[in-house]
Structures are given as C-alpha cells and as structure tokens.
Amino acid sequence: MSEAVITTDKLTKRFGDFVAVSEISFEVDKGEIFGFLGANGAGKTTAMRMLCGLSIPSSGKATIAGFDVYKQTEQIKKNIGYMSQKFSLYEDLTVLENIRFFGGIYGLTDKQIKTKSDQLINQLGLQQEVKKLVVSLPLGWKQKLSFSVAVLHEPKIVFLDEPTGGVDPVTRRQFWDLIYDAADRGVTIFVTTHYMDEAEYCNRISIMVDGVIKALDTPRKLKDNFHAANMDEVFYELARGAKRSE
Amino acid sequence: MRTIKFLLQKEFRQIFRNRAIVAMVIAMPVIQLIILPLAANYEVKNVNVAVIDKDHSSYSQKLINKIIASGYFKLTGYDFSFKQAYRLIESDAADLILEIPQGFERNLIRENEQKLFVAVNAINGTKANLGSAYLLTVIQDFNRDVRLQFIQPGNFNQQPTIDVASSNWYNPLLDYHMYMVPGILAILVTMIGGFLTALNIVKEKEVGTIEQINVTPIKKYHFILGKLIPFWILGNVVFTLGLLVARLVYGIIPVGSLFLMYGFIAVYLLAVLGLGLLISTFCETQQQAMFVMFFFVMIFVLMGGLFTSIDSMPDWAKTVTKFNPVSYLIEVMRMIMLKGSSLKNILPQLGIIAVFALVLNSLAIFNYKKTS
Known part of the structure; x- marks a missing residue:
C-alpha cells in the first residue's frame, strides 16, 4: 500500500500579475522518484520552493510529509532535504567541516555525525579530499557532496533542483546511483532536470509548460500516449507551445 | 545551544x-x-603671511619679528605692493596679508594710535579664521608691550586690564x-x-x-x-x-x-x-x-x-x-x-x-x- 508524502491541490504562486505556477495538483508516493520537467521559466523552481517551505503559495493547498505549506514550514524543513540549482555548500569550509556543520544544525548527535560522515566519505570515495576546501573540488564532486549533505539527516523527501547541470555523463550516472540508493532506503526523490535520459530513470514524471502541468505519468505511458520513440519527443511535443522562456 | x-x-x-x-x-x-x-590636529600652523611694510621702522620690524617668532606664521613675502601681495593670495601662496602703513612708528608714538590692515584668504575657512585670530592676538600683545614702554613711571593713568587665567581640566x-x-x-x-x-x-x-x-x-x-x-x-x-x-x-x-x-x-x-x-x-x-x-x-x-x-x-x-x-x-x-x-x-x-x-x-x- 503506497502513501502519499507530497500532495498538492491547485497550488498557485503569483508575482503581481504574473502567474508563475498555476493550479498544479499532484501526489507523490513514499519512496518514489518523481521527475519534475519543464522548459526554462516554466515555473519548476518556484513550485519546488513552495514545497520546501521557502516560499508561501498565493493560493491552493499542499502538504509535505503531512505538514501544511502555509503554517508548518519549519516542521516541513525538519523532514526534507534540499539541493538548489546553485551550489550552496560553504566553499571556504572543508568537505568534512561542511558535513559536520549541516549535520549539526539538523540536530544530529556527535556520534551520528561521526558515523554519517565516515559512511558518506567512503561512499563518495572522498578520503583524500576530506580536509580540502570545497572550492577546490571539481563540479561533479561538489554536486555529489551536496546531494549527500542534503540526505545526511535522513529526510523523508529530498528536493533536487537540476542537480546534474553542467556535469559529465559518467558523473551523472554516478549521481543517479546515489539517488537510487536513497530511494531504496525509502527516501522520496523530487527532482527537476533538463536531461531527457534522466527523465527515463524516474518512476513518474510531470511536464510543466507555462506554469501548468501538461502531462503526468510514467515515462513509458507518456511515450505511448504521444506515440513517441523517446522522452525527447514527448517533451518537444509539449514544450514547443510554450510562450514563456527565460 | x-x-x-x-x-x-x-x-x-x-x-x-x-x-x-x-x-x-x-x-x-x-x-x-x-x-x-x-x-x-585642530591647531593651525604654517599660516602663510605676506607683509607689506611701508614704514620700514624699528617698530614695524619688531612687530614682524614677533609675528614670525610666535611659531604659527611663515613669512612668504615681504615688502612689495598690495597688488603683488594680492597675487600671492590668488595663487594660494599666502593666507594673510598684513599691511603696515607708512608712518606706523610715528603715529604710534605721537598720536598714540595707528591702524593696521589685514586681508584674509577665506578659501580655507578654518585656517583663515584661526590664522587671523592668532595674528590679532599677536598684534594685541605687541600693542601691550608698546604701551608698557610708553608709561611713565609713576603715571598710573593707563586703562585697567582684566587678565583671564584659565586652566584646562581633564586635559x-x-x-x-x-x-x-x-x-x-x-x-x-x-x-x-x-x-x-x-x-x-x-x-x-x-x-x-x-x-x-x-x-x-x-x-x-x-x-x-x-x-x-x-x-x-x-x-x-x-x-x-x-x-x-x-x-x-x-x-x-x-x-x-x-x-x-x-x-x-x-x-x-x-x-x-x-x-x-x-x-x-x-x-x-x-x-x-x-x-x-x-x-x-x-x-x-x-x-x-x-x-x-x-x-x-x-x-x-x-x-x-x-x-x-x-x-x-x-x-x-x-x-x-x-x-x-x-x-x-x-x-x-x-x-x-x-x-x-x-x-x-x-x-x-x-x-x-x-x-x-
């Protein structure tokens, strides 16, 4: 029996006259890898920020891990991890210092931080880099590190905003291995991406165009519905009608 | 915590x-x-003064010496026409002009009175203000010296003066x-x-x-x-x-x-x-x-x-x-x-x-x- 950890009902965000996100409704189940696709400017990041409690919606309803996005943003924050588009660990701290810092402010005990960081460093193969400043790491490693930091406190849901932007295919593949690992542990993954091959890795995907969700299904069914050979064609079919772009 | x-x-x-x-x-x-x-530093030093001495007397020399000796003034020019002195002010080489008119010594002794002329370059306000104030103090001081010399022993008919002695507390x-x-x-x-x-x-x-x-x-x-x-x-x-x-x-x-x-x-x-x-x-x-x-x-x-x-x-x-x-x-x-x-x-x-x-x-x- 699956249980929904994210539910939204006509969730909307307006900035003045501009409707960034218009009445989106969907559910995401526990342990699911949910792909959130859309062209630039379609409203993905805005939608995600509302779900993370970083931005208050203009109207509509949403609950994350059972908490309300209007009133319980701080409870939501205890239960989610977030990795933004822009790399946002402290570049002037070392790998280990970043891990300890974020572990600490999520309230992990010293013992937990110790085991978690050992585990994480082994998993990422960062033994040599532990004492290096994060600024000196290559982009791919930074991305893997920030994902690992985002799931450090064992959140119920982790939100990833274009986590593999600018990363080579091999590193992307490794990154997705990390995502699968987390999903196997029962973490729900909510991920935005521009790479259609990555979309195929998701259990279900939604495609957003101009602030509206135009399609939502498994990759296979979407391809069947649009009589498309691959996700690229599906995306192109939907997104070419877009009026907004960055 | x-x-x-x-x-x-x-x-x-x-x-x-x-x-x-x-x-x-x-x-x-x-x-x-x-x-x-x-x-x-609030103290104004190095005030450039140009002196036009038309008297060339021992008294005018004494006054000029006293001004220079005060330590606040630098003599940038001496003994020329007002026009020349004015040019010094225009080129910012002088901050003050002191004009000692002809007959300075004579009038001082005979008439007991003589006027001096001071022109101030007020572009640098603080320097001009304080500079002319210092200059006036020096001249007053000079005036008193002169007066003391004139007083005949036994003649106490001079103006009474009030001397203020101040002490600066805390500094x-x-x-x-x-x-x-x-x-x-x-x-x-x-x-x-x-x-x-x-x-x-x-x-x-x-x-x-x-x-x-x-x-x-x-x-x-x-x-x-x-x-x-x-x-x-x-x-x-x-x-x-x-x-x-x-x-x-x-x-x-x-x-x-x-x-x-x-x-x-x-x-x-x-x-x-x-x-x-x-x-x-x-x-x-x-x-x-x-x-x-x-x-x-x-x-x-x-x-x-x-x-x-x-x-x-x-x-x-x-x-x-x-x-x-x-x-x-x-x-x-x-x-x-x-x-x-x-x-x-x-x-x-x-x-x-x-x-x-x-x-x-x-x-x-x-x-x-x-x-x-």
Missing part, C-alpha cells in the same frame, strides 16, 4: 580563512590610530591626542563592526548558501546570534588593540575603570552590529549593503562630535545626533578615559545604547525571512 555552537564554529573558520578580514581587524586600528591623531595641556584618540577609536570600532556584519549575511545571499540555511529547521534568532557573537568578539579585539596603541604610542592611560569601558563597548557593539545585520537583511548584494552602510557611517562620523562639536550645531542637527550611536560612544569614551566617570555618570548613555541594541536586533530578526 548546540546549533549556536555549530554556527559559531563555522563563522570563525570562515573569518580566519579570510585574510582580508583578519588584516582589517588587526592592521586597521593600529595603523589608523597611529596616523590619524597625528594628522587630524591640562590641551593635548589633541587625548581628545582625538578616544574619538577615533570609537569610529574604528563602529566601522569595523558595522561593515563586517552588514556584508556578511549579504555575502551568503549572493553566494546562495543562505538558501541552504533557510531550508533547514534552524531558528531565526539562532542564525542572527551566530552572526552577532563572532563580530562582537572581533569588535572587542579591535577595541583592545586600540587601547594598547593609545597607551603605547600616546601614553594615554584611561583615568576611569577599564571594566566600565568594556561594559559600555559590549552593549554598544550589540547596537552597531544590530544595525549592520538589519541592513544586510534588506540588501541583496554586497554593493548595496556597502553603500547603505556608508550612508550611515558618514553621518555617524561627521555628526558624532569628533570633528565638530555637537554643542555648536544647529538645533535640528543636535536632534539628529541623538539618534547617532557614535556620538554617545565618543562622549562616554572621553568621559571615562579622560575624566574617570563612573557608572552613575554614564548610565543615561548606557540606557539609550541598550535601547538601540534591542530595537535594531529585534528588527533584524524580524526582517530576516526564511520564507518569502
């Missing part, structure tokens, strides 16, 4: 890895306190360093504390790390305290360095209690850092924060009572200085350092600064939004 521990650890690591900040905190107070009090030698050093230290503490905090949160916004913080369950006041405490400590370091320089370089040993001074600085820093934090919650970029902070610091410094006395400001300006924390710090620093004031004396200022600290920090916490 644990959260704050982690925040402080992070903040201190970042500060000590930033060479520019460490250099600022150590070098700025030391260098500025050594340079500024020596240069920023008996009117040493400008005593006056400037506490004030400059006050400004340094304000600038370093204010700028560092104003730029800090904004930097996190620019880099994007604040987003990662905002998505954690961290409490707003934890975050603000995590920013406040490190810079509060740095502010105290700056202040301590300043006191050391004051003692080692200028030999200024505070008359009042050191403990009281640190007590006041402790509260004062909270106020200034609160302002910095408040500004950084409003601004999006370091550039904006820098400009806004500059706006305040300029007013704070120029209206703080260091360079111009608050007592001589117009009423509206006096009202403005009431909202200037620097004016209270400068006042209190001078009170404690020079006069040895006790807690009871500085209680009003302490109370006002405490209100500043409370209001500014509350506003900063209120205005820092984790959710927009």
